[in-house]
Amino acid sequence: MLRYLLSRLISSAALLLGVLFLVFMLLHLTGDPVSLMVSRYASPEDIEALREELGFNRPLLVQFGDFLSGAFQGDFGSSFRYRQPAMDLVLQRIPATIELASVALLMAILMGVTIGILGGSNPNTILDSIARGIGLLGQTIPTFWLGLILIIIFSLRLGWFPSFGRETFTFLGLTLPDQSIVLPAFALSLFTTGQLARFTRSAVMEVMNEDYVTTARSKGLKKKRIYFKYILKNSAIPLISIIGVQFSYLLSGSIYIETIFSWPGLGSLLAEAVGTRDFFLVQATAFFTSLVVIGLHLLTDLVYVLVDPRIRYR
């Protein structure tokens, strides 16, 4: 167990190092990072000055060394636009994104898993068709379009929810979002809802065909017991890893939703940084998102080990 934990930690650390390398190299993909950052009206002297200032005229290896040592101290350079350290900006924005993604995940689990269980345990019925339908919808409706449609219907036509921004209220000392989170979270969740419905449905169907379910029936057990102790318990285990992966999808998918709904999170920060060619900020965002995602994968694996008896004792 401890050895497994250690090896997973080491591979995650290696992965992070790889991410740093990637994030550094991508900026140098065209060979000249400075020309990416300046406006096209900049004079050659200005460009040269900036290149000097940012140290892009030094050998690549030296730059990478500098970048690494900076990264270890959380220094990814400063945002041109905000005149602030890029990582500070990222840290300011992350809570709003985590909040949005969590609410979306909760919605997706409530809807997707329920529909998937109902569909999977009643193959070839209407419930099954609904589960398949939701799975398909989640996969075929692009998040960014759904966001726009939701705004048209629920903000512009019906006026039920605000079309942009994040409003909060304080309850028991906690700062919580008000109804302004409903539309963005729902739009963000649909893909995951679909995935979970699909996955849960097939997991349940697969488990129902397992020999041990036949054994349970041959023992004359009550339907309810077979359902909960045999079918659901066994289907739940693979779901854990899917939910972990889905959360990272939600984090990345927030780039569309936060842009549409002007949600002040990491996604809108990235879109903005890309639009204003603020590449240090892009680097910091990409690195930090990867960090969270890698951490999530690690966490998922650990939970998996704790839940599945077959792995724990191996």
Place this chain on the structure above:
Amino acid sequence: MKPLLSVRNLSTRFDTFDGSVYAVNDVSFDLKAGETLAVVGESGSGKSVTMLSLLGLLPRSTWVTGSAIFAPEGFELDLLSVSKAELNSLRGNKISIIFQDALRSLNPVMTVGEQITESLITHHQYNKNGAHKRAVELLEMVGIAQPDKRYYAYPHMFSGGMRQRAMIAIAISCTPDILIADEPTTALDVTIQAQIVELTRRLQQDLGIAVIWITHDLGVVAGLADRVMVMYGGTGVEIAPVDLLYENPGHPYTAGLLGAIPSIAGSSADRLVSIEGAPPDLFQEPRHCQFAWRCRYVFDRCWKEKPPGYIISPGQVVKCFYDGREKTPRVEE
């Protein structure tokens, strides 16, 4: 004496994507209390499906016809026409079954002990503590060392033989009248096989359980069974007491199977006989003898009608138009 279980004209059909599969066709047999009936046949001959049909364990798109009168002391009912709830109260209680692949047949996320207590709690109103105590006793009975510790183990922590022992413990927990053993030793190596066979025999004698032992291995049958039913293409082609079957097989298929057993004691003249041809196509509704495709004695009548059961000696029933002793087609009296 009335048989414990009396199956008549059992047929089972599945409806699949590619058409109907006629898996079991017109199977009839009796099982007496306390005896061992071996059901022998190659894979796909309908052995398992027959038993699963009796217990109502097949998926929804399955059609089962016929009757199966189950008559232990005190009551009598038809397994194929009772309500689902009634059948459920018999399963694991009066009739239980163990499967070939014990690893896949045990719930991977539940301790072995808890899986044993389940039937006890469901059928015999045990409380948790009582069921726990009884489960430990059962584990000991089936020969698992340190039963009180092993109670808490998960199936994957057991060896193949131990898992099958645990399956047996589950199956006998309510002291059933019938134990159906669906190839329980096929996945095990030979020494373990012998142990499991021995264990089953001992438990059967101690508890007076009737056993239906499904296998494709005639070698296992000899030392175990009182009577044998040979199945081919979904039909029971021959039923006979075990000695009679070995000495004097009545069906060409049985004869072929017996010829196919390699015998260590046999002389070099005993050549391994293989039966030519492939098993029948179960997608066709059978209208003639299913063995006709592979039978060396086949003649025109075999292709026209299904052979009825002929009693050729006491307790030996054969479904074949050819009389192997007279070397002629049978004549109707």
Place this chain on the structure above:
Amino acid sequence: MITMKEQRNENNKNDLTGLLIDEESDRNIRARLWYIWRLLWRDKSGLIGLIVFLVIIFSAIFAPMLAPHDPLKIDLHASRQPPIWTEAGNPEHILGTDNLGRDLFSRIIYGSRVSIMVGFLGVSIAFSLGMMIGLFAGFKGGRTDNLIMTVTNMILALPYLVFVVFIAAVLGRSLLNVVLIFGLTNIPIFVRVTRGEVLRLREEGYIEAAISIGQKTPAIIFKHIMPNLIGPLITLATFEMSAMIFYEAGLGFLGLSVPPTVPSWGNMLAEGRQFLTVFPWMSIYPGLAIVITGFSMNLFGDWLRDVLDPRMRRMKK
């Protein structure tokens, strides 16, 4: 139970997998096509998906003939017109016009070209390179395999969208860049699937036999591995293509895909979003085109998977 499984295997003799691995494949091609048609006809959703997808490809190819207007022609007199079925609709423009008076319907038809092109070319790149690398890793084994799979899994563990956005921002807006981005970033998933299949197939008796009698690796790959690989890879390609079409539109929406002058569904959405409050139809219809495309490809892909993977085969009433 055992018999049931055997029964199922028995049934699968007739399905597409059986067709693909059969060596005498030209003997009764007509019978096979007939069987595929029968499977399609039985599961109507697969057929619908295929037909709709073919219609989209057709409209992409013949866009100049199908589009009623020049998609780039600016007509400020006819700008911001609603679709034909609204009160102010203009029969000239079925789905109305955009801010600059360009015909939305024509632009959507032309927009399918970008989507289909990115999808086809991107998948072709990822498919061919991914399959080659996967075959190499699976056959070479050992350290090479380890290295390839470590890198593959590393890339697959990253937040895909964030990096695609990053790369697109660095490279700048052009069709070639978009195709390359999706083609190259999707190699790993093809590598993983190919290698997985190769490892699984190598365990199969007939391939072990072929290796043991000393058949050359290329011969084994072409005769035994490839025919079995095609099923899972084509299924994957269908889903990946629909995913690429989505991602391309998403990049367009963020202003990172093809240049703004090119009519593409993503670009149209990005423009439409600016006028969301006043002219919502500018955003609705390009998005609907994406939905219909994705829907058809997923229906077809699901059907393919069911047919090509016998394990997914379900019993029907």
